[in-house]
Amino acid sequence: MDKPEHHIFVCASFRAGGDPKGVCHKKGSVNLLPYIENEILDRGLDAQITSTGCMKACDHGPVMVIHSQGVWYGNVDSEDAVDEILDALEDGEIAEDLRISG
């Protein structure tokens, strides 16, 4: 199988049994998934998006993690935020103002 160059993880706050109940889900992270999918295609990025259970960074939610960059982003709550992050990814850079520091 072909593995993607970039693997984008979006917290959907799934509990162990599958219920999406946490901060990221309440703040609409899942609603952004179709937009992110479209942007990946439009930009021709070799990227896969995967929703996740709680990533334990709830204070910063909605949370997105991009590997191989190894960057954690917070407050990803709008299409503008997604654009900023993907613009940076395309340029091999990091959207510093959305990055979770530490």
Added chain:
Amino acid sequence: MDKPEHHIFVCASFRAGGDPKGVCHKKGSVNLLPYIENEILDRGLDAQITSTGCMKACDHGPVMVIHSQGVWYGNVDSEDAVDEILDALEDGEIAEDLRISG
């Protein structure tokens, strides 16, 4: 926040609405989560485990992806398989026979 050195993603086959219904879940991936958590602690690994929605590698399920190694593993269906993968991780190596090639 402190970000983990290793981020271990275990496919739990969550659908968009949260129902865990796919191959990895049926093959028991979620049942291994407590074992993996314990092994991370026992080994003193700086690692975080996150369950995910479908990672689209169902033919190889149960699937586990480890970043920052960027390695995709398949057939992670037993404690022995987990041990083999974490043994390799501790040594900075890759458990090649469980790795998804390509």
